Amino acid sequence: MLFKGGGLPHESLALQEKLFGAGPDYNFMTRIERFKNSLVRVQHFIRCCARYNLHDHADKKWFEGVAFPNEVSVLGPHSGMFIPTLKEQGSEEQIQKWVPQAEKHQIMGTYIQTELGHGTFVRGLETTATYDPKTEEFILNSPTLTSIKWWPGGLGRTCNFGIVMALLYIDGKNYGMHPFVVQLRSLKTHEPLPGLTMGDIGPKFGFDTVDNGYLQFNHFGIPRENMLMKYCQVLKNGTYTKQTRNPKFSYGAMIFVRSMVVYEVAGQGLAKACTIAIRYSAIRRQSELKKSRPEPQILDYQTQQYKLFPLLALAYAVWFTGVRMKEIYFMVNNEIKQGHTERLPELHAISSGLKAFTTSMASWGIERCRLACGGHGYSAASGLPKIYVNATGGCTYEGENTVMLLQCARFLMNIYGGVKNGRRPSGSVNYLGERISSRCTLTSEFTLKSLADAFKHRAARMIKEASERLNRLQASGNDPEDSWNLNSVVLTKAAEAHCHYYMVLVFESVVESVEDNCVKDILRQLCQLLALCGIQENSGDFIQDGFLNNDQLELVKQKQLSLLSEIRPNAVLLVDAFEFHDVQLGSILGRFDGNVYENLFKWAKKTPLNKPEDLIHRLLR
Numbered sequence: 001m002l003f004k005g006g007g008l009p010h011e012s013l014a015l016q017e018k019l020f021g022a023g024p025d026y027n028f029m030t031r032i033e034r035f036k037n038s039l040v041r042v043q044h045f046i047r048c049c050a051r052y053n054l055h056d057h058a059d060k061k062w063f064e065g066v067a068f069p070n071e072v073s074v075l076g077p078h079s080g081m082f083i084p085t086l087k088e089q090g091s092e093e094q095i096q097k098w099v100p101q102a103e104k105h106q107i108m109g110t111y112i113q114t115e116l117g118h119g120t121f122v123r124g125l126e127t128t129a130t131y132d133p134k135t136e137e138f139i140l141n142s143p144t145l146t147s148i149k150w151w152p153g154g155l156g157r158t159c160n161f162g163i164v165m166a167l168l169y170i171d172g173k174n175y176g177m178h179p180f181v182v183q184l185r186s187l188k189t190h191e192p193l194p195g196l197t198m199g200d201i202g203p204k205f206g207f208d209t210v211d212n213g214y215l216q217f218n219h220f221g222i223p224r225e226n227m228l229m230k231y232c233q234v235l236k237n238g239t240y241t242k243q244t245r246n247p248k249f250s251y252g253a254m255i256f257v258r259s260m261v262v263y264e265v266a267g268q269g270l271a272k273a274c275t276i277a278i279r280y281s282a283i284r285r286q287s288e289l290k291k292s293r294p295e296p297q298i299l300d301y302q303t304q305q306y307k308l309f310p311l312l313a314l315a316y317a318v319w320f321t322g323v324r325m326k327e328i329y330f331m332v333n334n335e336i337k338q339g340h341t342e343r344l345p346e347l348h349a350i351s352s353g354l355k356a357f358t359t360s361m362a363s364w365g366i367e368r369c370r371l372a373c374g375g376h377g378y379s380a381a382s383g384l385p386k387i388y389v390n391a392t393g394g395c396t397y398e399g400e401n402t403v404m405l406l407q408c409a410r411f412l413m414n415i416y417g418g419v420k421n422g423r424r425p426s427g428s429v430n431y432l433g434e435r436i437s438s439r440c441t442l443t444s445e446f447t448l449k450s451l452a453d454a455f456k457h458r459a460a461r462m463i464k465e466a467s468e469r470l471n472r473l474q475a476s477g478n479d480p481e482d483s484w485n486l487n488s489v490v491l492t493k494a495a496e497a498h499c500h501y502y503m504v505l506v507f508e509s510v511v512e513s514v515e516d517n518c519v520k521d522i523l524r525q526l527c528q529l530l531a532l533c534g535i536q537e538n539s540g541d542f543i544q545d546g547f548l549n550n551d552q553l554e555l556v557k558q559k560q561l562s563l564l565s566e567i568r569p570n571a572v573l574l575v576d577a578f579e580f581h582d583v584q585l586g587s588i589l590g591r592f593d594g595n596v597y598e599n600l601f602k603w604a605k606k607t608p609l610n611k612p613e614d615l616i617h618r619l620l621r
């Protein structure tokens with residue numbers, strides 16, 4: 001109950017739905033079968049929402065976790081981007097018009113921004129929306145090959161609506177990127193409307209159950225009322241008005257999804273992979289530890305613990321950080337709604353940074369879990385390939401990770417520059433206003449405070465050095481843009497150090513808040529392990545300025561190893577605490593009942609290659 005709290009009733013309801021738990025095995029389906037099967041579950045999910053009166057977004061999420069295990073359905077872009085953008089960027093009238101239809105799934109939408117030629121560089125997008133005061137329409141057009149919209153989830157076959165990001169032109173003047181609600185397909189025939197060329201972009205690394213699509217506009221007219229007008233308006237006569245608000249408000253949908261991805265994608269993905277690998281390591285026996293004794297569980301090998309327990313600690317850390325990220329998002333978004341925009345830059349920076357930092361760590365961690373499962377980890381029956389291909393998409397979508405780290409670094413450089421000019425930082429960066437201690441106080445006790453302080457020191461130093469290096473590059477004659485590029489590796493590392501510190505701090509605060517002493521002790525061990533592994537893996541960063549000395553590094557190593565033995569008795573319980581149902585794990589290796597071998601054998605017998613098939617038989621005869 002540490003993790004799920006109020007969500008359990010909805011999860012249990014979903015688990016009662018036969019259509020979700022049973023059915024054909026995902027691994028034996030072709031892409032088209034996977035897509036169709038997902039659509040069947042989407043329709044059933046929609047019926048369940050009506051039957052069980054599920055309106056609240058969080059309640060639906062619990063349900064979705066069972067209905068679409070380890071995959072994104074077309075409901076992802078609809079409920080994660082289309083509806084939130086309508087709500088955040090639409091006027092009251094527009095919200096009244098579209099949101100109820102969208103929430104009842106009478107219209108299905110997606111978020112259409114990326115183009116063939118540009119994804120990262122939003123200001124480089126080329127799709128135009130030209131206002132015609134005579135017809136009171138915006139004419140959407142794709143002027144070049146590279147302006148064809150490319151990637152939006154659900155665009156290929158499913159969605160009949162979309163929010164299209166396009167450059168607004170009035171009277172020949174470019175007003176920049178704006179969001180437009182566009183009907184794409186007939187509500188009767190589901191055919192694309194005339195003036196639109198659209199379809200699926202083809203097979204991908206993962207995301208098989210989503211029809212990511214392309215869309216080309218050929219002078220396609222939409223009513224004036226379809227530009228989302230909360231922040232900017234185009235009047236009938238073509239007059240453009242805007243509130244004196246931050247132009248980056250039109251990027252709001254991206255901040256929302258980035259904030260959610262930390263928990264939904266990185267936290268969940270890594271926790272599932274750890275559950276599978278640790279449960280399996282308690283079942284699998286191999287080799288000899290002692291002569292003439294039974295083969296040990298592979299989880300008893302120190303090297304196996306060294307592979308998996310730091311990932312378990314990381315899974316807890318990312319999970320807690322994801323929960324905190326969601327809270328911050330809703331808090332700051334409420335402030336923004338009330339006109340207080342001061343914390344928007346910080347929200348953008350921390351959501352960009354954490355999205356990048358945690359999805360990269362989770363992808364790397366999921367792959368290590370697979371390796372830790374040996375041969376059976378390589379089988380689709382482990383469930384790990386599916387978890388990996390879907391989670392690793394999070395490193396790219398919603399802002400490619402390097403680019404996101406650089407956005408975070410940009411904020412850190414601004415703040416650090418301000419501190420140099422006497423401004424006091426606050427929130428997640430308040431430590432940049434503190435004096436950096438030059439010596440580490442770490443002792444063999446390894447208090448969580450002293451560990452967090454070590455990460456604070458590392459982040460503050462790396463940010464300071466990145467800023468000073470930037471200044472030096474400029475002082476030696478490089479222009480600001482070249483200096484930035486020549487410093488960008490250092491900048492991304494500074495941003496990572498900041499995010500790492502943030503994650504350790506969140507974990508520490510969770511441990512401190514736990515009242516049950518037994519749980520607290522176990523979580524403290526995990527938090528210590530997370531921090532100690534972080535120090536060891538990045539030891540250069542901690543010793544470079546003499547902050548940590550060799551004796552302290554030796555202590556770090558010793559404590560790390562002793563924690564492995566201390567965590568071992570609780571390891572399986574610690575993954576059970578995530579409370580993933582077998583349906584959600586989709587893994588034979590990670591089954592709760594531990595009945596791995598019998599089920600692997602049953603599963604292999606079902607593989608389609610074992611069925612009589614004429615052509616294969618003839619070729620082999």
Ligand SMILES: CCCCCCCC/C=C\CCCCCC(=O)SCCNC(=O)CCNC(=O)[C@H](O)C(C)(C)COP(=O)(O)OP(=O)(O)OC[C@H]1O[C@@H](n2cnc3c(N)ncnc32)[C@H](O)[C@@H]1OP(=O)(O)O
Pocket residue numbers: 072076077079080081111113114119120121122123153248249251252254255257260261264265344345348397398399400403407410411414
């Ligand atoms: C319930 C939801 C669950 C969700 C769970 C997820 C499950 C999965 C579901 C669906 C799966 C897939 C969804 C994927 C959807 C997509 O991928 S949609 C497309 C996303 N595209 C991107 O993310 C593009 C990335 N690029 C950008 O964001 C920007 O172009 C850029 C930030 C890289 C640069 O923007 P630009 O306008 O050029 O800005 P700069 O000149 O660099 O900076 C100017 C200042 O603006 C600040 N800023 C930038 N972005 C924001 C922002 N979003 N908010 C606030 N402020 C921003 C920037 O820091 C600069 O500030 P200063 O001048 O003060 O330094």
Ligand SMILES: Cc1cc2nc3c(=O)[nH]c(=O)nc-3n(C[C@H](O)[C@H](O)[C@H](O)COP(=O)(O)OP(=O)(O)OC[C@H]3O[C@@H](n4cnc5c(N)ncnc54)[C@H](O)[C@@H]3O)c2cc1C
Pocket residue numbers: 077110111112113114117118119120121150151152153207212393396397398399400401402403406
């Ligand atoms: C599974 C999936 C789902 C998606 N869903 C949607 C969707 O629903 N709607 C939608 O609109 N889009 C969607 N996208 C598109 C996605 O948002 C973009 O692919 C993403 O933002 C990355 O942009 P890009 O493809 O242009 O990468 P690129 O920018 O071309 O990245 C390639 C390389 O260039 C580097 N690079 C680029 N710019 C810089 C820079 N300024 N500084 C340093 N390095 C740089 C990157 O770090 C990277 O290594 C989806 C993508 C995927 C993979």
